[in-house]
Amino acid sequence: MRPYTDQESDDSRQLNLESGQKALTLKKYDAIVIGAGHNGLTNAAFLAKAGLDVLLIEKNTYIGGATVSLEVHKGWMYSNCSYVCSLLRPEVYRGLELAKYGLQVVPYGGNVTLSQNGDYYGSYIDPDVSRREMARLSPRDADAKVRYDRDIMRQCRFIRQFMLHTAPDPTSFKPRDMMEMFQMGKALLKLGEDVIYDMMRFYTMSISEYLDEYFEHPLIKAAKAGSGIIGSAMGVMSPGTAYVLLHHAMGDVDGNIGAWGFARGGMGAIAKAMDDCFQDHGGETMTGSGVEQILVKNGKVTGVALENGNEYHADVVVSNMTFPRTFLECMDAKDLEPEFIRKVKNFKIRGSSGKLNIALDSLPNFTALENNPELIKGDMHLIDSVERLERAYDDWKDGSWSKDPYIDMLIPSLTDPTMTPPGKHFMSVFVQYVPPKIHGKDWTDTQRDEFGQTVINQIETYAPGFKDRILHVEIRTPRELEDEVGLTQGNIFQGELTMDQLLFNRPIPGYAQYRGPAKGLYMCGSSNHPGGGVMAAPGANAAREILRDLRKPNSVPEGWLDD
Amino acid sequence: MTNDIIIIGGGHNGLACAAYLAKAGKRVTVLEAAEQLGGAAITREFAPGYQVSAGAHLLYMLDKNVRKELALESNGLAFSQSNMKTVALAEDGDHLVIANNSAQGAGITDADQVALQEYQRFMTRFASIIGRLHNRIPPRIATKNSSDLLTLAKTALDIRMLGRDDMREFLRIAGINIYDILQENFDHPLLKGALSMDGILGTNLGPRSNNSVFTTLHRLSGLQGINMPRGGLGAVSEALATVARKHGATIRTSAVVTRICMQGDRVTGVELQDGEEISASAVVSSADPRTTFMGLLGARNLEAGFVRRINNIRMRGTAAKLHLALDGLPAFKGLEAGLLGERILIAPDIEYVERAFNQVKYGQHSVHPVAEITLPSLHDDSLAPNGKHVLSAIIQYAPYDLKNGWASQKAAFTEQVIDLLEQYAPGIRQQIIHQEMLTPVDIEREFRISGGHWHHGELAIDQFLMLRPAPHSAQYLSPVDGLYLCGAGSHPGGGVMGSAGRNAASAILKATQKDERS
Amino acid sequence: MSGADNSGMIKAIDFSSKDHYRTKAFPSPFFTRQQAVNELQEWGRWADYLSPRAYYCSSMEYFAARNASAVFDLTPMSKYRISGPDALPCLNRLVTRQVEKIKPGRVGYCVWCTDAGQVIDDGTIFHLSEGEYRLCSQERHLDWLLTNTVGFDVTVSDETHMVAALALQGPTSCATLKAMGLEGVENMKPFDIEYFPFEESQLMVSRTGFTGDLGYELWVEPRYAEALWDRLFEAGKLRGIQAMGDEALAMLRVEAGFIQAGHDFMPAHATVRTTHTRSPFELGLSWLVDFDKPVFNGRKALLEEQARGHRYNLVKLDIDGNKPANDSFVYTTGKKLIGTVTSAIWSPSAKASIALASVKTPHGQSGEEFLVEIYYQKELKWSRVMARARVVSDVFFTPPRRRQTPPADF
Incomplete structure (x- = not known):
């Protein structure tokens, strides 16, 4: 496929604002969407599909937000933010005909957790092999996994039905909210008494305690615990982390719940397909200048003013930016209630992860893997025990990056031939924990490089000679994520996934139905229910609410039910 | 002789349960293993002439209903000190004193004062939601039982009645951690440190651990000021025992139950250490759930899924107890003498508290522990010889399952704690006549609480209400006919409330009536 | 690793080495012999093993079992050894029937349930010798069995790969075993266990099967598996002995009215949708539920179900x-x-x-x-x-x- 990068953003359908048009009063749109990340694109595409005249504004010269592939190093496509795909709702995939617009998601099998003693715990595509691998470490755990999978699947089945639904407000007496609450209650009761108890426990326990109820082997527990903290400002021993695991387990590839895949061409391929769909339905994407301010008059939005001085008008403005960025940076404080501003400021969006994107001259050789051709194709984690994971979190609490970090590495080029020149490789290294600030102060470039070195040294100990294969490294701390992609404090989920920021609490109580504090103002980013990950559900749900308010026919699919 | 009901354990919940059952006309025998009644609500000698509340040392939340219905005040319960203030010690001697919704000293700002009032307001309101649950038998979910549905409806209504804004705030914060809430509201480090202690004392949580808002609310839920009974906490147990006896209950001490006997599906009585067997139509255990089910009843008499649930209960104690017999009053740097009798905290800031917690996660004790200190002899001269004093402190964190065991590390830990005190009260080391440190392992041994956890199981959302101690035993019943629970391991947990004993009595009366009818 | 080593002796399979992943399904200890007669080379997978679907024609294999005798490899069955002073009370708490009625040298069919009275699996308990039991089932249960040992002085070990087993089923099965030299085998009653000397070891024979016909199951150390196969086929040559695959067995068991996990019920420990499981009563197994014994897993729920109705x-x-x-x-x-x-x-x-x-x-x-x-x-x-x-x-x-x-x- 054609690389989709800033160097080549020559698509004639896109207006290039760099060319310096004078501030003109342009035509009035039906809706303006701010931010061409996957949720902004999804939102814009569904609105356009419903017949609205939509303008999508992106501050960067490329689209995708954190769902992006960039040629950062010549010849290499980096999925330099998000890097794998599972949560993307199939209903959105189909509703926007992403296949028609060129998207292909390829499942990858397996993952491996490498321990310091040279052993590992692998997970394979073949379920029998996977089970035997677990039995190699603990025969009891291999059998307990049946029970574990059953219990996790019960939680997945329950939560999946609320992804493409607007969360009802439990304090509301509106018939719609009460009906939705009633439906939720009904779905809950259907689970039966014991499963409800298990669910209450699951949502409030730490992933480490939860795993203790199933498994005995430290490596197996460590391998599973990792997904309980990805993107979160909690440790594996913090209550509430079991839910975060669910957030990573509830996606699917082709109905295989919990499976993960690569978007062929990198994550940018998702954004590109969405954008193509959007433009096919008459939408206009404008890159290169961000929004300076969302314009409000008499409590109603009227449009946006861009950093380049242009103003565009619409009665509907949808923000895909993070919750704090939308209200603290792009709105005039006088248009908002002080109490609302206080709550925005209290929104928890602490970043905890960083990333290294590495161009490799050749495939690294992980000593423990003994050239296992299967395990190197999936996620590779460097961790031995829950305790080691927790200690990584202690460093973050103290305001520093983990000296012994948790790493989730992937080499997508082993699966996707479009990422690199033949024989070369791209390695995506997701790292936790990395704080938004170092001991309360902004990151310096030196610190960023030291952090990168910490990670590379860590990998080197498992794969001697790794350093020598490196051709180029891009190091991304929360600072880079915020500066480049606009993720406040570098939080990858646009807001932490804790009980106070889930469902009707996300982003804050009273504003969980995608409507902002001004008339015509909407929010469609991952700061909203059901949260982050390349899921596209907030974008879709917000579009449904907007169309509802505009009394337009709905173009947004409801969730498919798992039976 | 067949007793109607045997109660295992003469702690405050066992005694409260006994009092209620006896009052209802049941023949009740309480069997206490120790020589002295009271369980963890006890006053005992720890050095010749020095008495201390060896378990709990302050009374926060004794159930109002228990207090009134059993007329504890007319049966001997009196207070030597009520509505105690909280003093948050600062190392530089510029301490913070918190009392009646306001804080003084340590350069506290007006903004924090205002925030404190608002914090107390909403926390007290939210705590009342939890408080109202204390006297309800936890409902089962998804049953068609009308009393379960009624309880659920009442609770839903309680939450609704908060009004829209407070209800939203309640639903937002109930599941998260006190660190975030305090950071949202306050600036002053001492204030945050001190308030965070409400969420972490007696738990295996740090301020940043989710659940710590819940534990804070739990502590505030029945709060009637911070009080000290005359004669120590043992006075509560004695008053309860007096009432129970008045209603005809038999109370035996040094009666160590070793086994709960069963025939078929039914409990038939208990066996004591000396071989004596006592038969009963019902056995009520105020012991912790693990001791009751795994120890006294035996896993083999239970279905395996239930055994798994009991084994999964988290009950690792993290609080140690330090008792010092002092030659005179200690002098805390910068603390006026008038404040020595208050509740004194060492928790200089919230990060300090969190760091103290860090080690416990890895099976180590805190290097710089936090402490809740009282000097009960200031209010009650019966506790120490004239001119001498008793210091009682809860020290955290000291894990039950310390790596390499307590035997080799207890002395060093005690020294470390005394060093800590010395830092704030220079010269205190020289005043020590006698010292006693109870680690969770000692607490387990002395009070027969498995894990040495004073709540008989971690107090957390996943171990509360219908999940406490575990499903299928959360209504004070058990899977075994005739076996009931009335201890802190059941809803609503520990903390010298007596609610578990009271609720259990009503559940038992309901169940036995049903038995008699059928 | 596994399979045949240089000496031709077959050992129990072992996947303790990292490179087990290279083998997706392991050859059974009988593999060389199965392969020799497997004209179709149609292999399925059963647990860790390759298992023939059919050898040459499943319906002819079926008739071998009804008309002469057929040999089926049941090595992949899960086998657990349960021993120790509390083996009996532990098993009694596990399954719904009275285990003391299964005397030493006898086999008993049983089911076991969750606390909710839903069937986890069915299987057979072999009372090998006083206080020594083997539990044999289709699914794996180490986690549940070990959970069941809490509070009992009992050990549970997985011996699935340490025991090779063949079923010999059909009207000439007894005659074949006699011809093989198993003296007195004809006196075994249904569900009896007998031991016979075999090579330098011992052959355990049980008069059990999954066909509803005359038949035996033969249990031996994996290293004697090939010898067992050879001697069996030698002795059965004139008695119409044939190898039989999964497909034929599936027909035989339905005729016999035997239920199978994953077909006629879902194992409760693996079932996501709670209402999709079944109680023993709902599987026609009320005869296996004995309320005269004290506590067993599911007792309370099953008593309630009995009162409420299935x-x-x-x-x-x-x-x-x-x-x-x-x-x-x-x-x-x-x-x-x-x-x-x-x-x-x-x-x-x-x-x-x-x-x-x-x-x-x-x-x-x-x-x-x-x-x-x-x-x-x-x-x-x-x-x-x-x-x-x-x-x-x-x-x-x-x-x-x-x-x-x-x-x-x-």
């Missing part, structure tokens, strides 16, 4: 016509949907279309008539029939030789 009945259906009723819906004669077929075949011995079906109570009384919706195709033309079916109480095929002791010599 949701389903598992019934045997005799269906009109000659079309097998696989995956069919079951209706009342008034066309009300009441259940589904769980297993179905055309029975070559009963000459009838037969099925096991799960129907909602109160339906399922003996003699009750249903309609079964059958889809079938002839030369790609699909047809649907609503075939009449009757609930029968007897198993479809149960020859007297199944219980006869000593069995006839042919």
